[in-house]
Amino acid sequence: MKTALITGITGQDGSFLAEFLLENGYEVHGTIRRSSVDFRERIAHLEGHPSFHLHYADLGDSMSIIQVVSKVLPDEIYNLAAQSHVQVSFDSPEFTADVDATGVLRILEAVRLCGLARTCRIYQASTSELYGKVEEVPQNEKTPFHPYSPYAVAKLYGYWIVKEYREAYGMFCCSGILFNHESERRGETFVTRKITLAAARIAQGKQEKLYLGNLSSLRDWGYAKDYVECMWLILQNEKPEDFVIATGEQHSVREFCELAFRRVGIELRFEGKDADEKGIDVKTGKVLIEVSPDFYRPTDVVNLWGDPTKAKRQLGWDPAQKTSFKQLVNLMVDADMAKVAVERAGEQVRTNLVEYLEKGIVK
Numbered sequence: 143m144k145t146a147l148i149t150g151i152t153g154q155d156g157s158f159l160a161e162f163l164l165e166n167g168y169e170v171h172g173t174i175r176r177s178s179v180d181f182r183e184r185i186a187h188l189e190g191h192p193s194f195h196l197h198y199a200d201l202g203d204s205m206s207i208i209q210v211v212s213k214v215l216p217d218e219i220y221n222l223a224a225q226s227h228v229q230v231s232f233d234s235p236e237f238t239a240d241v242d243a244t245g246v247l248r249i250l251e252a253v254r255l256c257g258l259a260r261t262c263r264i265y266q267a268s269t270s271e272l273y274g275k276v277e278e279v280p281q282n283e284k285t286p287f288h289p290y291s292p293y294a295v296a297k298l299y300g301y302w303i304v305k306e307y308r309e310a311y312g313m314f315c316c317s318g319i320l321f322n323h324e325s326e327r328r329g330e331t332f333v334t335r336k337i338t339l340a341a342a343r344i345a346q347g348k349q350e351k352l353y354l355g356n357l358s359s360l361r362d363w364g365y366a367k368d369y370v371e372c373m374w375l376i377l378q379n380e381k382p383e384d385f386v387i388a389t390g391e392q393h394s395v396r397e398f399c400e401l402a403f404r405r406v407g408i409e410l411r412f413e414g415k416d417a418d419e420k421g422i423d424v425k426t427g428k429v430l431i432e433v434s435p436d437f438y439r440p441t442d443v444v445n446l447w448g449d450p451t452k453a454k455r456q457l458g459w460d461p462a463q464k465t466s467f468k469q470l471v472n473l474m475v476d477a478d479m480a481k482v483a484v485e486r487a488g489e490q491v492r493t494n495l496v497e498y499l500e501k502g503i504v505k
């Protein structure tokens with residue numbers, strides 16, 4: 143039985159990866175951070191599993207990392223922990239650099255200090271944001287990097303330090319250059335989830351309007367559950383190498399909105415340009431989407447499109463056999479429709495209860 147350590151196990155990818163590794167017979171250890179509210183929603187269903195273990199550690203705290211690595215003695219480490227929001231990285235650049243750049247170094251050094259450099263394989267969650275102000279489309283492993291946010295600059299350090307440790311110390315450490323991947327577990331402030339949640343709320347009368355930033359931004363969006371399989375495949379490869387993981391398809395934020403609203407029965411028409419663009423309900427003429435400069439970024443990455451040829455050839459991972467763009471949008475919308483319906487039912491129960499208490503029907 144292999145032992146894996148996942149940093150960032152409470153996140154979208156961490157939760158899917160933990161499930162995948164448990165299904166494949168791994169002993170899974172994950173790091174969590176102390177917080178005043180317990181936020182383990184994505185992994186709650188795994189707690190109590192005999193092969194699932196949690197440890198406190200923070201990527202900003204070397205000692206906590208050394209402690210957990212020396213205790214777990216992992217065969218594989220998946221370093222998924224990060225301040226992962228690009229827009230937030232403009233507000234918290236130093237924190238982002240500490241966690242997303244130096245944090246990677248802390249993991250690599252912990253492995254060396256614990257005498258695991260020859261045995262432990264390390265996956266680093268790298269990103270298509272490295273291509274930033276893109277120099278070619280589509281982007282592959284040889285495309286030059288041009289990071290375009292504090293997040294991307296920090297992740298670029300992570301990418302290079304992994305490569306350096308591979309070459310300097312012969313460590314089996316690799317970067318997965320993953321393009322955007324989404325799911326029903328995606329954080330609610332990333333654009334896809336913000337859209338699917340709003341579509342569900344608007345359809346059920348719980349929200350009036352959705353405010354977004356750049357509607358023309360282009361992304362290569364895949365399904366997170368399909369992508370965690372690749373993280374594992376990268377570490378099972380004969381040699382330590384870096385891989386681009388993407389669908390090879392590109393869509394705009396606007397297209398994502400159209401599909402998501404269509405799924406809840408609302409046909410949208412877009413009118414206007416830039417900050418004056420609006421998404422209008424064709425049937426009622428109501429404006430449902432508006433642009434707010436609050437969601438513009440000082441520098442925005444607008445043209446991401448991945449070429450996953452190498453992953454297909456060497457890892458046998460074929461995006462054509464995986465979740466399509468339309469399936470992804472639909473599954474996210476369906477999950478949010480159910481979530482909003484449950485919330486509404488809860489509200490109704492509470493309203494009824496208050497009424498019954500006031501009328502003395504229940505005591």
Ligand code: NAP
Pocket residue numbers: 149150151152153154155156173174175177181199200201202221222223224225226227241267268269270319320321322323324329
């Ligand atoms: P996510 O949902 O934001 O999860 C991030 C995880 O990192 C959470 O578990 C978070 O813990 C943890 N974390 C944050 N700061 C930490 C710290 N200082 N010490 C320890 N843990 C910390 O992100 P995701 O979408 O799953 O992405 C996983 C990784 O892939 C990230 O490194 C991200 O940058 C990278 N990536 C993501 C995508 C994508 O499209 N999803 C694409 C390319 C690369 P809390 O729950 O306590 O906050």
Ligand code: G4F
Pocket residue numbers: 226227228229268269270271320321322323331332333334336353354355356357359360361395437438439442443444446
């Ligand atoms: O959903 P996003 O915030 O994701 P972004 O910036 O592409 O970053 C995600 O993917 C990266 C991989 O390329 C990861 F490394 C990173 O950790 C993260 O998971 O924004 C996507 C696009 C941007 O161009 C943004 O300007 O959507 C545009 N956008 C338009 N309106 C918006 C909004 N983004 C957000 N978050 N919120 C909006 O209202």
